[in-house]
Amino acid sequence: MLLQYIANGIAIGMAYAIVALGYSIVFGILRLLNFSHAAVYAFSANMILVFMGWHFGIWGAVAVSIVATGLLAVCVNQFALKPLRKKNSDKVANLITTVGASYIIQNLMVMYLGSERKTFPFFYDFGVSIDIGFYTITSAQISMFVIAGLLLVFLTLIIRKTKVGLAMRGIEQNPLAANLMGINVEWIIAIAFFMGGASAAVGGALIGGYYQLAYPSMGVMVGNKAFASAVLGGLGVLHGAAIGGLIVGVLECLIIGYLGASYRDGIAFVLLIITLIIKPAGLFGKKNITKV
Amino acid sequence: MKEKTMNLSNAFKSFLAFCDRWKAVIIPLLIAVAAILPQLGFSTYIIRLMCNILIYTSVGMALNLLVGYTGLVSLGNVAFFCIGAYTSAILTANCGWNFFATLPIVALTASLGGVMVGLPTLRLSGPFLSITALGFAEVIRLIAMNFMSLTNGPLGIRSIPRPNLFGLELNLFNKGFYYALLVLVLLITLFIYLLTNSKYGRALRAIKNDEIAAGLMGIRTGSYKVMAFVICSALSGIVGAFYASMIQYIEPNSFTQDNSILTLSVVVVGGMGTLRGPYLGAIILVLLPELLRGAEGLRFVIYGLALVLMMRFRPQGILGWKSPLPYKLPSPPRDAGKR
Amino acid sequence: MPLLDVNNISISFGGLAAVSGFSFHVEEGEIVSIIGPNGAGKTTVFNMLTGVYKPDAGSIKFDGVECNGLAPQEIVKLGIARTFQNIRLYKDMRVIENVIVGMHINQKYGFFDMLLRTKKFRTCEYESAKRAQQILEMVGLSQHTHDYAKNLPYGEQRKLEIARAIATSAKLLILDEPAAGMNTGESESLMHFIRTLKDKGFTILLIEHDMNVVMNISDRIYVLNYGKKIAEGLPEEIVSDPQVITAYLGVTKEGKDAAGD
Numbered sequence: 061m062l063l064q065y066i067a068n069g070i071a072i073g074m075a076y077a078i079v080a081l082g083y084s085i086v087f088g089i090l091r092l093l094n095f096s097h098a099a100v101y102a103f104s105a106n107m108i109l110v111f112m113g114w115h116f117g118i119w120g121a122v123a124v125s126i127v128a129t130g131l132l133a134v135c136v137n138q139f140a141l142k143p144l145r146k147k148n149s150d151k152v153a154n155l156i157t158t159v160g161a162s163y164i165i166q167n168l169m170v171m172y173l174g175s176e177r178k179t180f181p182f183f184y185d186f187g188v189s190i191d192i193g194f195y196t197i198t199s200a201q202i203s204m205f206v207i208a209g210l211l212l213v214f215l216t217l218i219i220r221k222t223k224v225g226l227a228m229r230g231i232e233q234n235p236l237a238a239n240l241m242g243i244n245v246e247w248i249i250a251i252a253f254f255m256g257g258a259s260a261a262v263g264g265a266l267i268g269g270y271y272q273l274a275y276p277s278m279g280v281m282v283g284n285k286a287f288a289s290a291v292l293g294g295l296g297v298l299h300g301a302a303i304g305g306l307i308v309g310v311l312e313c314l315i316i317g318y319l320g321a322s323y324r325d326g327i328a329f330v331l332l333i334i335t336l337i338i339k340p341a342g343l344f345g346k347k348n349i350t351k352v
Numbered sequence: 353m354k355e356k357t358m359n360l361s362n363a364f365k366s367f368l369a370f371c372d373r374w375k376a377v378i379i380p381l382l383i384a385v386a387a388i389l390p391q392l393g394f395s396t397y398i399i400r401l402m403c404n405i406l407i408y409t410s411v412g413m414a415l416n417l418l419v420g421y422t423g424l425v426s427l428g429n430v431a432f433f434c435i436g437a438y439t440s441a442i443l444t445a446n447c448g449w450n451f452f453a454t455l456p457i458v459a460l461t462a463s464l465g466g467v468m469v470g471l472p473t474l475r476l477s478g479p480f481l482s483i484t485a486l487g488f489a490e491v492i493r494l495i496a497m498n499f500m501s502l503t504n505g506p507l508g509i510r511s512i513p514r515p516n517l518f519g520l521e522l523n524l525f526n527k528g529f530y531y532a533l534l535v536l537v538l539l540i541t542l543f544i545y546l547l548t549n550s551k552y553g554r555a556l557r558a559i560k561n562d563e564i565a566a567g568l569m570g571i572r573t574g575s576y577k578v579m580a581f582v583i584c585s586a587l588s589g590i591v592g593a594f595y596a597s598m599i600q601y602i603e604p605n606s607f608t609q610d611n612s613i614l615t616l617s618v619v620v621v622g623g624m625g626t627l628r629g630p631y632l633g634a635i636i637l638v639l640l641p642e643l644l645r646g647a648e649g650l651r652f653v654i655y656g657l658a659l660v661l662m663m664r665f666r667p668q669g670i671l672g673w674k675s676p677l678p679y680k681l682p683s684p685p686r687d688a689g690k691r
Numbered sequence: 692m693p694l695l696d697v698n699n700i701s702i703s704f705g706g707l708a709a710v711s712g713f714s715f716h717v718e719e720g721e722i723v724s725i726i727g728p729n730g731a732g733k734t735t736v737f738n739m740l741t742g743v744y745k746p747d748a749g750s751i752k753f754d755g756v757e758c759n760g761l762a763p764q765e766i767v768k769l770g771i772a773r774t775f776q777n778i779r780l781y782k783d784m785r786v787i788e789n790v791i792v793g794m795h796i797n798q799k800y801g802f803f804d805m806l807l808r809t810k811k812f813r814t815c816e817y818e819s820a821k822r823a824q825q826i827l828e829m830v831g832l833s834q835h836t837h838d839y840a841k842n843l844p845y846g847e848q849r850k851l852e853i854a855r856a857i858a859t860s861a862k863l864l865i866l867d868e869p870a871a872g873m874n875t876g877e878s879e880s881l882m883h884f885i886r887t888l889k890d891k892g893f894t895i896l897l898i899e900h901d902m903n904v905v906m907n908i909s910d911r912i913y914v915l916n917y918g919k920k921i922a923e924g925l926p927e928e929i930v931s932d933p934q935v936i937t938a939y940l941g942v943t944k945e946g947k948d949a950a951g952d
Binding site for chain 2: 741742743763764767768772773775779780781782783784785787788791792793795796798800802805806808810812813814816817820824836837839855856859
């Protein structure tokens with residue numbers, strides 16, 4: 061059974077990882093915990109259902125939702141956070157603003173889509189499963205792993221190899237200097253939000269399909285797990301988010317297997333709190349030296 | 353144009369000076385109004401709303417100590433509220449204790465929770481603290497959900513008795529409950545006032561302004577942050593006990609993140625780090641959704657908008673001005689003056 | 692016995708030695724300066740003295756007590772207080788409150804004194820406010836008593852930092868670039884002020900880039916470069932020290948010869 065739980069955990073953990081990326085990318089650039097990310101994630105899965113209602117077909121709906129969710133994340137930045145940066149507001153104001161934005165998004169969905177749980181298609185299940193001895197890996201788990209893995213590699217390549225990625229790392233080091241070097245900082249920040257939102261949408265499609273459920277407040281639990289993954293791996297470090305996601309996913313499945321489902325949602329937090337106490341910068345994060 | 357704003361700020365200053373001079377009259381007057389209000393023949397619905405306002409003022413006041421004075425943005429205040437509500441509900445409904453006798457226990461259990469969040473956060477800054485508190489609140493809710501033998505799990509605790517003062521049941525019909533809450537909110541206000549106008553309050557504000565500089569001036573920043581957590585959690589727990597006794601039925605889902613966010617909004621909208629802020633914040637945020645009774649999600653959209661708009665246009669809160677009046681120097685202690 | 696006796700302190704960040712084997716001492720009543728080019732490790736030395744960083748090796752003795760490894764709060768209690776290179780006032784608090792916060796460790800009333808507003812509490816608060824006013828008078832900020840710290844002009848903010856450090860009842864004041872950003876007139880008056888502090892019995896340890904200030908008020912000077920002490924002595928000895936000239940002006944032909952001696 062142990063191997064079975066681990067296999068399940070790796071599949072769901074990869075999905076957590078790509079939602080976690082959104083926290084990590086934005087934190088890397090702005091040193092801001094974007095609490096609205098969870099609601100953005102929930103938006104993606106709910107919009108897939110809306111677009112399917114408009115006869116986009118599942119794959120079309122997913123594609124459109126990825127773009128729409130990316131744009132929503134950009135909107136949060138443009139309308140809520142950018143004005144604060146212009147005013148040079150303090151960090152607390154930014155934090156509270158993202159909390160507010162998350163409530164607006166989530167509850168507008170409740171108002172227009174209803175708060176009830178809706179069935180989500182298990183669209184990437186090809187009905188195949190591979191038996192290896194006494195445990196089974198479904199094709200859905202494999203697709204989940206592959207899709208999420210490809211996205212991770214793709215985003216890592218963008219950040220490591222492209223000009224945009226270089227600009228992002230430049231801003232991370234010193235926004236003012238990056239600006240003076242001719243980098244359009246606001247534009248790069250917008251791109252980062254788009255990347256975060258779009259990858260959350262991929263996560264939304266995968267996780268929505270996995271549990272075959274979508275509802276407006278679905279972001280609360282997964283968002284928090286993704287957040288725990290990002291912090292566990294080290295915020296701002298992409299491979300950290302991936303490994304954090306895997307750890308959270310596997311542990312969660314082990315808990316479900318051995319202790320029962322009722323405690324599974326608590327594990328992410330317990331893990332998060334322990335990490336923050338023992339290694340506040342996360343497993344792969346850089347330690348900050350206090351500057352006086 | 354500029355002259356106009358000058359005039360306005362001067363008018364404001366003299367208004368504040370006036371309030372300050374007559375505060376020995378104005379404050380008792382306001383309390384008297386609050387005391388007479390429920391006697392004007394309002395329906396139970398209105399009395400319940402007024403009680404809600406007092407509850408969120410009190411818990412906002414407690415959270416304000418953390419968020420407004422110390423600069424620790426806790427997103428999980430409902431944890432303490434929940435611990436307090438359950439402690440009191442279990443002791444009154446299941447063990448037959450008098451409500452008021454449970455309050456010291458409530459303060460104890462809730463502040464234990466405060467220590468549990470406060471200690472790890474010593475090593476954390478800003479947003480990490482917020483998320484730890486949020487996570488803690490979620491863990492508390494899960495415990496309430498799964499610890500069947502103590503909390504009755506998702507079924508919740510029913511028929512929680514109302515407070516009983518020397519044989520008199522304080523409920524919404526005889527308005528006794530309202531007066532109990534009024535006394536509570538005034539006591540909490542007085543307590544925060546005394547605390548913040550002392551070396552303790554100065555230390556907290558110094559930590560908010562610059563934690564490193566505070567530490568290097570000899571303030572034990574860690575102990576003070578834990579102190580702020582303990583006081584906030586104990587007070588929130590006590591308010592939670594009143595809340596349980598008001599709605600008489602609690603279940604784990606009465607204590608979700610939404611409650612923490614509402615409390616935070618009360619503090620932010622009214623004015624962080626002020627005594628007056630939570631009163632206005634609670635009045636606005638409790639009444640607004642009632643006036644706009646509409647779709648299910650609307651009230652939370654309003655809370656969200658309130659947070660975003662306040663941060664953008666008036667981050668200090670509606671009543672969050674810094675006093676332009678001179679600093680009040682302490683007067684010499686009476687005996688010392690005679691000498 | 693020197694008031695402050697620092698022996699062979701070293702610290703490195705991520706394998707990079709920021710300060711290595713630095714020793715110095717300050718006698719009671721002296722004004723001692725530490726100078727050196729940017730990034731020489733001066734502020735790091737101050738951070739070790741005040742407990743922000745723990746030195747990897749070495750000892751720091753203040754008044755005969757070993758301070759290496761003590762928390763910043765303990766060090767303040769022993770009698771060392773500092774100012775900051777980048778001003779770190781409590782900006783949203785009043786000027787007088789900033790000073791009273793400095794007295795925190797000497798305000799000895801307890802929680803119940805505060806709640807019940809006992810005589811002990813009232814006396815203590817009254818005395819503190821009175822003393823804060825005296826300190827503000829002394830540094831020349833009394834006209835700003837009621838202002839909010841962030842509304843003070845830059846030079847006055849530096850003075851307020853010194854006032855706050857004095858309020859801790861420190862014997863040793865550590866001033867980190869007090870004249871930074873001041874014009875000649877302001878730094879002249881600052882110099883005068885630091886001398887009056889010395890006359891009042893304070894011992895002063897100073898980091899400063901303004902050579903005019905350093906040469907005029909220092910009793911002794913230590914020069915740091917790349918985390919190592921390259922010279923020490925009286926101001927007149929330092930000005931003519933070839934190594935110091937090299938460190939500040941870069942290696943010139945003459946400098947190279949001189950350094951080679």
